[in-house]
Amino acid sequence: xxxxxxxxxxxVGQALATATNVGLENVTxxxxxxxxxxxxxxxxxxxKSKEALQLAVLEEAIERFVELVVRxxxxxxxxxxxxxALFDRWMGWMEADRDAGNxxxxxxxxxxxxxxxxxxxxxxxxxxxxxxxRDWRDAIARAAKISIEERHFRKGVDxxxxxxxxxxxxxxxxxxxxxxxxxxxxxxxxxxxxAVIERSRAPKKKRVVKMRK
Amino acid sequence: xxxxxxxxxxxVGQALATATNVGLENVTxxxxxxxxxxxxxxxxxxxKSKEALQLAVLEEAIERFVELVVRxxxxxxxxxxxxxALFDRWMGWMEADRDAGNxxxxxxxxxxxxxxxxxxxxxxxxxxxxxxxRDWRDAIARAAKISIEERHFRKGVDxxxxxxxxxxxxxxxxxxxxxxxxxxxxxxxxxxxxAVIERSRAPKKKRVVKMRK
DNA sequence: GGGATAATAGCACGACCGTTCGTTTTTGCA
DNA sequence: TGCAAAAACGAACGGTCGTGCTATTATCCC
Numbered sequence: 001x002x003x004x005x006x007x008x009x010x011x012v013g014q015a016l017a018t019a020t021n022v023g024l025e026n027v028t029x030x031x032x033x034x035x036x037x038x039x040x041x042x043x044x045x046x047x048k049s050k051e052a053l054q055l056a057v058l059e060e061a062i063e064r065f066v067e068l069v070v071r072x073x074x075x076x077x078x079x080x081x082x083x084x085a086l087f088d089r090w091m092g093w094m095e096a097d098r099d100a101g102n103x104x105x106x107x108x109x110x111x112x113x114x115x116x117x118x119x120x121x122x123x124x125x126x127x128x129x130x131x132x133x134r135d136w137r138d139a140i141a142r143a144a145k146i147s148i149e150e151r152h153f154r155k156g157v158d159x160x161x162x163x164x165x166x167x168x169x170x171x172x173x174x175x176x177x178x179x180x181x182x183x184x185x186x187x188x189x190x191x192x193x194x195a196v197i198e199r200s201r202a203p204k205k206k207r208v209v210k211m212r213k
Numbered sequence: 214x215x216x217x218x219x220x221x222x223x224x225v226g227q228a229l230a231t232a233t234n235v236g237l238e239n240v241t242x243x244x245x246x247x248x249x250x251x252x253x254x255x256x257x258x259x260x261k262s263k264e265a266l267q268l269a270v271l272e273e274a275i276e277r278f279v280e281l282v283v284r285x286x287x288x289x290x291x292x293x294x295x296x297x298a299l300f301d302r303w304m305g306w307m308e309a310d311r312d313a314g315n316x317x318x319x320x321x322x323x324x325x326x327x328x329x330x331x332x333x334x335x336x337x338x339x340x341x342x343x344x345x346x347r348d349w350r351d352a353i354a355r356a357a358k359i360s361i362e363e364r365h366f367r368k369g370v371d372x373x374x375x376x377x378x379x380x381x382x383x384x385x386x387x388x389x390x391x392x393x394x395x396x397x398x399x400x401x402x403x404x405x406x407x408a409v410i411e412r413s414r415a416p417k418k419k420r421v422v423k424m425r426k
Numbered sequence: 427g428g429g430a431t432a433a434t435a436g437c438a439c440g441a442c443c444g445t446t447c448g449t450t451t452t453t454g455c456a
Numbered sequence: 457t458g459c460a461a462a463a464a465c466g467a468a469c470g471g472t473c474g475t476g477c478t479a480t481t482a483t484c485c486c
């Protein structure tokens with residue numbers, strides 16, 4: 001059970017790279033096999049169906065996302081810094097040019113594409129996409145909750161609301177950068193995130209001084 | 214030149230409805246013809262290529278968007294109310310269940326899907342998508358600019374930043390509602406929009422009173 | 427090192443894709 | 457009403473899709 005697992009990893013890796021560029025539904029077994037210089041049927045034998053391949057690709061994407069975005073961000077100090085780290089890493093993920101030769105504005109975020117591809121296409125893939133997005137939002141909300149505990153954020157801040165807006169900023173960032181090609185996208189995203197954080201911040205003692213002035 | 218134009222409209226209309234549900238790239242001539250009870254070749258004769266059909270669909274979508282979202286919103290009073298009207302109408306557009314029988318959470322916003330489908334698929338369709346998104350953001354930014362003129366917003370507010378965040382809220386709203394099925398999506402969207410507006414607002418005289426307190 | 431087993435290849439299938447073409451039906455004006 | 461033009465049709469094309477088979481090749485444990 002060694003060689004098989006190895007090629008399987010290769011297949012999933014290549015499939016993920018392709019899916020990142022053209023969408024998961026547009027990855028075809030023929031092209032995939034050609035990219036890897038193996039036969040279509042040999043490739044197919046590793047998965048009993050195309051859907052199984054798609055699920056494997058999604059799983060791999062999640063694994064990498066956790067590895068490259070979530071886990072490193074957890075090394076940042078609890079609270080606001082960690083929340084910012086999550087966002088920074090996420091932007092890095094979206095910018096990452098995982099297919100260096102395409103000359104474009106970097107890869108799409110595969111999860112964002114999947115959200116659209118499967119938002120009303122029932123099936124196991126959709127369910128997995130839903131779960132992944134819930135998990136992602138939970139991770140953000142958890143960081144926000146810790147921000148409250150650390151007194152960075154006001155008590156009573158709606159952490160799910162923070163996650164909601166956090167995700168929105170990332171989405172518009174991606175469209176602004178990738179589709180519209182606006183170089184100011186990143187700066188705008190950071191400004192927007194600052195605003196969300198500022199609004200959630202715990203009141204400073206300084207404010208009392210200000211009021212007396 | 215009458216009958217032809219009529220069926221052409223029917224085709225584009227049906228294609229738009231289907232594209233709204235499954236994505237533009239997944240609309241096939243065969244299914245489309247079957248839906249309309251006409252022959253595939255008869256349908257094809259109206260457009261010289263599939264891409265031409267896709268462009269016609271996009272054009273129709275833009276037309277309807279202007280008709281149902283932009284134009285009615287322009288009837289709202291200049292400034293902040295108009296900006297809010299744009300958002301309300303946009304949310305209505307996204308909620309609209311244009312295929313009433315699907316039992317889902319309403320249609321996707323076709324433009325959001327197109328942004329993902331074509332963000333790195335060069336061609337005339339992509340160019341048209343880019344233009345439509347730029348126009349949409351311009352419309353938002355214009356409403357924000359008028360908000361400054363009307364003294365609803367502070368002088369110096371970055372209206373493109375407002376459009377950037379506005380769009381992001383709509384995107385996360387759609388995902389939250391459609392993919393995640395969260396009933397609180399709308400409320401969250403309105404809270405987020407309020408925050409963007411509040412941050413842009415012109416200082417009130419009241420604040421002086423507050424400071425003296 | 428040989429032999430059971432796993433991995434890969436080759437080939438064919440039915441279905442559907444966009445597109446073409448020649449024919450038939452329908453339309454709408456003279 | 458008649459007839460040219462427009463519109464719709466039916467069949468077929470070369471391709472590609474995902475998916476089954478069977479046969480061959482490579483792997484790996486004893």
